[in-house]
Amino acid sequence: MTDLKQAEVRAPGQHRHLxxxxxLISVAQLMVVLDGTIVNIALPYIQSDLQISDANLRWIVTGYALAFGSLLLLGGRLGDLYGxxxxxxIGLVVFGVASLLGGLAGNEGLLLAARGLQGLGAALASPAALALITTTFPAGPARNRAFAVYAAMSGVGAAVGLLLGGWLTGLDSVFGLGVEGWRLTLLINTPIGIVTALLAPRFLAESESHPGELDLPGAVTGTLGVLGIVYGISxxxxxxWGDTWTVASLAAGLVLVAAFLAVERRIAHPLLPVRVxxxxxxxxxxxxxxFAPAAMFAMFFYLSQYIQTVMGYSPIQAGVAFLPFCVGLVAAAGLASNLANRMDxxxxxxxxxxxxxxxxxxxxxxxxxxxxPVTDVQGSYLGNVFxxxxxxxxxxxxxxxxxxLTAVHxxxxxxxxxxxxxxxxxxxxxxxxxxxxxxTIATQTINDRVHQLSAAAQQAMAGGGQQMSEAQQKAAQAVASHQxxxxxxxxxxxxxxxxxxxASLVTWVFLNVKHQELATDGPEGAVHVG
Structure with missing residues (x-):
C-alpha cells in the first residue's frame, strides 16, 4: 500500500490516495465473489427455517449466479457511459440493501428475490471495480500490484466464503445472538457495502460519462442471451443435457446472442464494440x-464435499482446510505482480x-x-489433499x-x-x-457404479449368499456411497x-505480449501488440 501511495506518475484525473x-476496490470484489459460496454451508439451516423444498433450494445459489453472470456486460457498459x-x-448500495432484505426474509420468495437483486448489484460493482484499477493506477509496478491484490481477492473469495459461512452459521449457538446464524451470512454485507460506497467519492476519481449512448437493443438481446446460456448450462x-428446458434455454440463448451480434454490427454506439x-x-x-475458472471451480465444489462427507470434517473445519489455498494464492499473486515487471x-x-x-x-x-469413512483423517489430508x-x-x-493484466491492457x-x-x-x-x-462426468461414473453394485448384490442374493444384518447393510451402503x-x-x-x-495451450500459443508493453499506458494501437 505504501508503494502505491508513493507512485509519482499518474495519468490526468487519477486520484492521489492509491x-x-x-x-475499497478489493473489499468490494471480495464481497461480491465470496457471496457466491458463503451461503452454501448455511443451506440446510435456511431450508429448515423457511421450509424451502429441495427443488427450490438450489435457486438460493443459482439465482445469484444467474443474475450476476447475465448482467455483467450491461453493468460494465453502464460504467463506461455514466461514470x-x-x-x-450504485452497485454496492444495491448489494447492501439486497443483503439486508435477504437477511431479514421471512419467506422463500423474498429470499430468492433478494439473491437475484444481490446479483444485479454485483454485476454493476464488479466490472466497475476492475475498470477503476485501469483508470486509477498508472501502468507499471503500481498497476501490477493493484491487479495482484484484485486477482487474489477474486481467487480466495470462494474459499473465504466457505470459511466465513461456516463460522457465521454457528454464531447464534455460540454467542446466543438471538438471530439465526444463516441470516448473518447475508446481513454482514450490508454495513460493508454501504460504508464502501460512502467512502468511494473520497478516494476514487470519477471517469468521463457519455449519457445517451446506451445500446438498448443490444442490452436486451445480450442480457437475455447470456441468461439463457448460463441457465441452460446450470x-x-x-x-x-437432454432435458427439454435445458435444450430450450440453450437454443434461445444462442439465438439471442446471434441477434445481439447482428445488432452490434449495425449500431453507432454498440454495447460490446468489436474492437474489444x-x-x-x-x-x-x-x-x-x-477455461481456467471452469477447472478451478471443480476443486471447490467436489473437494469441499469430499472433505466433509468422506473425511468427516465439520463445516468450519472444511473452511479451515482451504486456508492454505488463500495463503498460497495471495503469496503467488504478490510474486506474479513483481515478476510481471521482468517476465513476459x-x-x-x-x-x-x-x-x-x-x-x-x-x-x-x-x-x-x-x-x-477415512480413519486417518490428518494423514489423508496431509498426504492426499494439502x-x-x-x-x-x-x-x-x-x-x-x-x-x-493482458485482458484489459x-x-x-x-x-x-x-x-x-x-x-x-x-x-x-x-x-x-x-x-x-x-x-455430468461425475454423475455418469456414479450411476454406472451404482448399477454395477446393485447387479452384484442381486446376483449374490439369488445365489444364496450370506445375509447381512440391517446394521451391516447400512455400514456397507455408507462405504459404497463414499467410494x-x-x-x-x-x-x-x-x-x-x-x-x-x-487454458495453458491457449496461453503458450497466443499470449505473445511483452512485459515491457505492460509498463506502457494509452489506448490500443498506441503501442503495437503482436
Whole structure:
C-alpha cells in the first residue's frame, strides 16, 4: 500500500490516495465473489427455517449466479457511459440493501428475490471495480500490484466464503445472538457495502460519462442471451443435457446472442464494440480465463464435499482446510505482480496453468477403492489433499494476475468497463459450464457404479449368499456411497485437469505480449501488440 501511495506518475484525473482506493476496490470484489459460496454451508439451516423444498433450494445459489453472470456486460457498459465510480457506488448500495432484505426474509420468495437483486448489484460493482484499477493506477509496478491484490481477492473469495459461512452459521449457538446464524451470512454485507460506497467519492476519481449512448437493443438481446446460456448450462448440471428446458434455454440463448451480434454490427454506439476482441493477446486472455475458472471451480465444489462427507470434517473445519489455498494464492499473486515487471505474461500464466493442471491431476488420484469413512483423517489430508491445494493456489496466483493484466491492457478509456465486463462474464460462464460438464462426468461414473453394485448384490442374493444384518447393510451402503462419490469426483478432477491444459495451450500459443508493453499506458494501437 505504501508503494502505491508513493507512485509519482499518474495519468490526468487519477486520484492521489492509491492505497485507500485499492482497499475499497478489493473489499468490494471480495464481497461480491465470496457471496457466491458463503451461503452454501448455511443451506440446510435456511431450508429448515423457511421450509424451502429441495427443488427450490438450489435457486438460493443459482439465482445469484444467474443474475450476476447475465448482467455483467450491461453493468460494465453502464460504467463506461455514466461514470464508473457512480455505477460502482450504485452497485454496492444495491448489494447492501439486497443483503439486508435477504437477511431479514421471512419467506422463500423474498429470499430468492433478494439473491437475484444481490446479483444485479454485483454485476454493476464488479466490472466497475476492475475498470477503476485501469483508470486509477498508472501502468507499471503500481498497476501490477493493484491487479495482484484484485486477482487474489477474486481467487480466495470462494474459499473465504466457505470459511466465513461456516463460522457465521454457528454464531447464534455460540454467542446466543438471538438471530439465526444463516441470516448473518447475508446481513454482514450490508454495513460493508454501504460504508464502501460512502467512502468511494473520497478516494476514487470519477471517469468521463457519455449519457445517451446506451445500446438498448443490444442490452436486451445480450442480457437475455447470456441468461439463457448460463441457465441452460446450470440446469444441465442437475437435469442433464437432454432435458427439454435445458435444450430450450440453450437454443434461445444462442439465438439471442446471434441477434445481439447482428445488432452490434449495425449500431453507432454498440454495447460490446468489436474492437474489444480484435487484439489477439486480449482475445487469448479472455479464452484462457474462460477455461481456467471452469477447472478451478471443480476443486471447490467436489473437494469441499469430499472433505466433509468422506473425511468427516465439520463445516468450519472444511473452511479451515482451504486456508492454505488463500495463503498460497495471495503469496503467488504478490510474486506474479513483481515478476510481471521482468517476465513476459506468457511464461507466468503458462507455468501457472501447468501447475494448476498438475494439482487437479493430483486430486484425481484420491483413493476410492478403500475403506470409508477415512480413519486417518490428518494423514489423508496431509498426504492426499494439502500438497495439491498449495500447488493449485500457486498456479492460480501465477495465472490470474498476468491474464487480468493482458485482458484489459491498452483498452480505450471508454471501453475499460465493457472490457472488464467481458472478462468477468467469461469467468462466470466458464465456471458454470465447467461445473456442468464435470457434474455430468461425475454423475455418469456414479450411476454406472451404482448399477454395477446393485447387479452384484442381486446376483449374490439369488445365489444364496450370506445375509447381512440391517446394521451391516447400512455400514456397507455408507462405504459404497463414499467410494462411489470419490470415484465420480476423481473423474471430474481429471476432466478439470484437461480444461486447465486447454487454458495453458491457449496461453503458450497466443499470449505473445511483452512485459515491457505492460509498463506502457494509452489506448490500443498506441503501442503495437503482436
Amino acid at each position: 492505497g485507500w482506493a485499492l482497499v 464508473r465510480r457512480r455505477i460502482f457506488m 440446469r444441465a448440471g442437475t437435469d442433464g 476482441f480484435v487484439n489477439r493477446t486480449r482475445a487469448a486472455s479472455f479464452v484462457a480465463m474462460f 505474461p506468457r511464461y507466468l500464466a503458462g507455468a501457472g496453468t501447468l501447475l494448476a493442471a498438475g494439482a487437479l491431476y493430483g486430486f484425481s488420484r484420491l483413493p476410492y477403492d478403500t475403506t470409508f 500438497p495439491f491445494i498449495v500447488m493449485m493456489s500457486v498456479g492460480m496466483g501465477l495465472t490470474f494476475v498476468p491474464l487480468t 491498452h483498452l480505450r478509456s471508454e471501453d475499460s468497463g465493457i472490457g472488464s465486463g467481458v472478462l468477468n462474464t467469461m469467468q462466470q460462464v466458464g465456471g458454470a459450464l465447467g461445473l456442468s460438464l464435470l457434474g 462411489i462419490f470419490t470415484e465420480g469426483a476423481t473423474d471430474a478432477f481429471l476432466l478439470g485437469a484437461g480444461l486447465m491444459l486447454v
